[in-house]
Amino acid sequence: xxxxxxxxxxxxxxxxxxxxxxxxxxxxxxxxxxxxxxxxxxxxxxxxxxxxxxxxxxxxxxxxxxxxxxxxxxxxxxxxxxxxxxxxxxxxxxxxxxxx
Numbered sequence: 671x672x673x674x675x676x677x678x679x680x681x682x683x684x685x686x687x688x689x690x691x692x693x694x695x696x697x698x699x700x701x702x703x704x705x706x707x708x709x710x711x712x713x714x715x716x717x718x719x720x721x722x723x724x725x726x727x728x729x730x731x732x733x734x735x736x737x738x739x740x741x742x743x744x745x746x747x748x749x750x751x752x753x754x755x756x757x758x759x760x761x762x763x764x765x766x767x768x769x770x
Contacts, residue, residue, distance in 0.1 A: 672704075675729070676717060676720075676725035676726060676728060676729045677722040677725045677726055679713050679717050679725065680717050680720050680721065680722050680724075680725045681722065682703060682713075683713060683714060683717060683718065686699050686703075686710065696710065
């Protein structure tokens with residue numbers, strides 16, 4: 671499977687727009703580019719109004735967002751573990767004082 675970079679996708683979409691202007695059909699263009707029409711429409715929806723620099727920036731932001739989400743999830747797990755530890759320690763000290 672050949673993954674294309676966002677800037678390649680934007681260039682391809684511009685080429686497709688030119689080909690459509692010349693009267694070619696979407697199915698023929700997609701076959702030439704070795705993509706499905708569904709992929710073309712998905713790309714058109716996501717990258718339709720972008721230029722190459724915007725596509726690069728979008729990809730960089732998506733990568734950064736994924737990293738931040740992962741860091742947030744790790745911090746939340748650590749916070750939950752600490753809260754569980756503190757609650758067990760607190761409950762354990764109360765049980766020890768009741769036994770006295």
